[in-house]
Amino acid sequence: MHPTMASTRGLKLPDSETAVHNLKHHFADLEQQKATSTFGMWLFLVTEIMFFGGMFASYLIYRLSYYNAWVAGSQTMEIKLGAINTAVLICSSLTMVMAVHSAKLGKRKLTAIFLLLTLLLGLTFLGVKAVEYHGHWVHHEVPGANFHFEHEGNYDPRQVSIFFSLYFAMTGMHALHMIIGAGLLTWLLIANARRRFSPEYNSPVEMVGLYWHFVDLVWIYLFPLLYLISHHHNG
C-alpha cells in the first residue's frame, strides 16, 4: 500500500487529486496507464478464449462422432432453467455497463447500486446452476460418480457420459469464472466505498466490466450448444 494513499483513505479527495494518487510511477500520464490496462485486459480475454477453446473443440469433435448420444444428452437439459439463467446474465451485463457508466460520471452511490445488482444477479445465476447440478445428481447423470442413463434412442450410454463430462467441465469452468467475478465485484464495492474512483480514474471498474461481459458471452455460447441445439428432435 502506498503510504500517502493509506493516510488519505477515508478523506474525501478532489477528483484531480485521486487521479494523481492513482498514477503508477512507470507511466507518463493517466491516459497511457489506462490504454495499457485496457490492452492488457483484452489480451487476457484472448487467453481465456483459448482456455475455453480447448473444451469447445473437444465438444465439436465428439458431437460429430457421437451425434445420437449428444442428442440424447442434450434433450435431458432443463431448458427453462437455462433460459432463466441466460436472461439473468444478460441483465447482469446491463447493470455492469451502468456501473461503469456511473463510475465514469463519478456518481459513487449509483455505482455502488449497480455493482451490487450485478453481484446479486451473478449469485442468482450460480444458485440456479446449483439447482441444475443437483437435478443431474438426482437423475444419475454425473459421470464417474453415479452415472446411469436410460432414455429412448439409438446411442451408447458411455458416449452420453462423455457428453456430461464435457457439460460439467465447461459449465464448471464457467461457474468458476463467475465466482472469481463475484469476488472482483466485491472488491470493487469496497474500493468504491473508499472513494478510490473518480471520473479521471476508474479503470478497475471498466476492466472488471470487460471480464464480466466475457464470462457472460461464454454462457451465450454454452446455452445453445448444450441446451438448445438438439431441441428440434423433440418436435
Next chain:
Amino acid sequence: METAIHTSEAKTNYLNADYSIKSWLLTTDHKRIAILYLISITLFFFLGGLFAMLIRLELLTPAGDLVLDDTYNKLFTMHGIVMIFLFLIPSVPSVFGNFLVPMMVGAKDLAFPKLNLASWYIFMAGACFILYSILTGGVDTGWTFYTPYSTTYSNTNVITAGLGVFIIGFSSILTGLNFIVTVHRMRAPGLTWSRLPLFIWAHYATSVIMVLGTPVLAITLVLVVLERLFHFGIFDAKMGGDPLLFQHLFWFYSHPAVYIMILPSMGVITEVIACFSRKRIFGYNFVAMSSIGIAVLGFLVWAHHMFVAGISTYAALIFSLLSFFVAIPSAVKVFNWTATLYKGSITFETPMLYAFAFIGLFTIGGLTGIFLASIGVDLHVHDTYFVVAHFHYIMVGGGVTGFMCALHFWWPKITGKMYPEAFAKLSAIMVFIGFNLTFFPQFLLGYLGMPRRYHAYPPEFQVLNVLSTAGASILAVGFLMPMIYFAWSLQYGKDAGPNPYRAAGLEWMTASPPPTFNFAETPEVTWEAYNYDQIDAPDHGIDKGVEVAG
C-alpha cells in the same frame, strides 16, 4: 566514459537500493524479479541435470543394473518435466526478457509490475507442486502425460505434477501478456517498431505463443486431472473417449512451446552477432518477420508428433508439408546471421563463442527436424534416440546455449562486474565439445534402432552409449565452471562500466548495474537499431548514452 563510471558508482542502483529480504520478496522492479528467476531456474537446471546424469550412468552399461526400470521411467519423466517447465520455458524470457525488455524499449518497468512479481510467485507455487510430486515418489508418464496411461493406469503422482504444470502455465501467460503490452504501450519516444532490437521482436513472437498456446495446455491438464479424479472418460477409449484427442490438444501447445524455448535464444544470438561483428544485422526486416513467421507456423504443425499414433494419411501429409515450411523462417535467420558476419570485424569474446555454437548446433537440430518431418524417415526413427538427439540439439544446443550466451553478454550489465574471460572461454569450449560428444552418438544410436525410454539395451550399442555418457560428464563440468567464476566475479571481477563491449542498444546507455528506474530520464531515440557504423565512427565515441545515464 570515466565520468559515467564515477557517477554510477556514487549513485544507488537496483541492487544496492535496499538490502532487506523483504525488499527482494516484495519487489516490483523487473530487474530484481529477473534475479529471482535467475536464482530459481539455476537451481532447477542443476536438479534436472542430476536426473540426466543418473540416466546417462544407467545407460553406461547394457544391463539395467543401476536403477530399477520403474525408477528409470521416473528419472526420464522428472528430467523432462523439470528441464522443460522449470528451466527452459522460463529461462531466457523470464530472466533476460524480464531484465531487458523494459530497458530496450526505454521504459521504467514492465507494463504491469505487480503482475510480474505475481508471475514469479505463481511459478514458484507450481514448482513446489512439482518438487512435492518428486519427493513423494515421482511421476512415470513421460513429460507428455499421454493418456490413457496418465489418466487410468499410472499409479504415480500424476495429479500433483499435472497441477504443478497447470499453475506454471499461468506464470508463463502473465509474462507473455506483460511483454506484449509493454512493447505496444511503453516504448520511448522515437523508438518505432522498425527501430526495436531484434531481441524484442523475438520476445514479442514468443509472448504471442505463450498467450495463445498455454491456456490450451492448461485446460488439457485440467481434463486429465478431472478424468483421473472422477473417471470422466473423455480420453479413455474404454469409455468411448479418444486418447488421440489428448495428443492433439497437448501438442497444440507443446509444439509451439518448442519455439518458446528457442525464439528468445535466437533474439539473444542476433544481438551478440551484431555486436561482435560490429555491423548492422543483415536484413533486419526479414529477421524480425521470421520470428513472427515461426510463431504462426508453429501453431500449424503439431500433428507431426503423431504420425504413427493413428491419424489419417491425408492429415499426416498436410502436417508433414506444413512442418517443412518452418524451415523457411528458421533458415532466414541462419542465413542472415552468417551474412551479418560477412566482412564484419569479428572478435571472439565468450558470448560470440556461444553464438557460433548456437548457429552450428541449431542448424544440425533444425535439419534433422526436416528428416523427422518426412513421414517415411519418421516411421523408421520414431521413438528412437534419433528423436532424442534431434530435440536436444534444439533445446540444449539452441535454448541452453542461447541462455549461456545471454548470461555472459549481459552479466556485466546485470552485476556491474566482468567475469574472467579465459575461464569463460574454456567453459564455452567444454560445453561445445561435451554437448556434441553426448548427443551426436545418439543420432547414430537412433538410426541403428535403439529405442528411447528403456533402461537396458543390446550390447552392440554400448560403445556409442559410453561416448555419450563421457560427453555428458564433460558437459556437466562445462556447466559447473560458470557457477564458480560468476560467483567469483561478484566479489573480485573488474568493474564493467556502462558498456564494456561498446554495444548498441538502450540498455547499454545507462549505468551498470542500472538504477532502479533504469534511466535518469526517458531516452529519446533518433537512431536505428545496431548503429555500429555510428558508434565506431572516430568522432562519435561511445558516450552518446552517458547523457542519458546522467
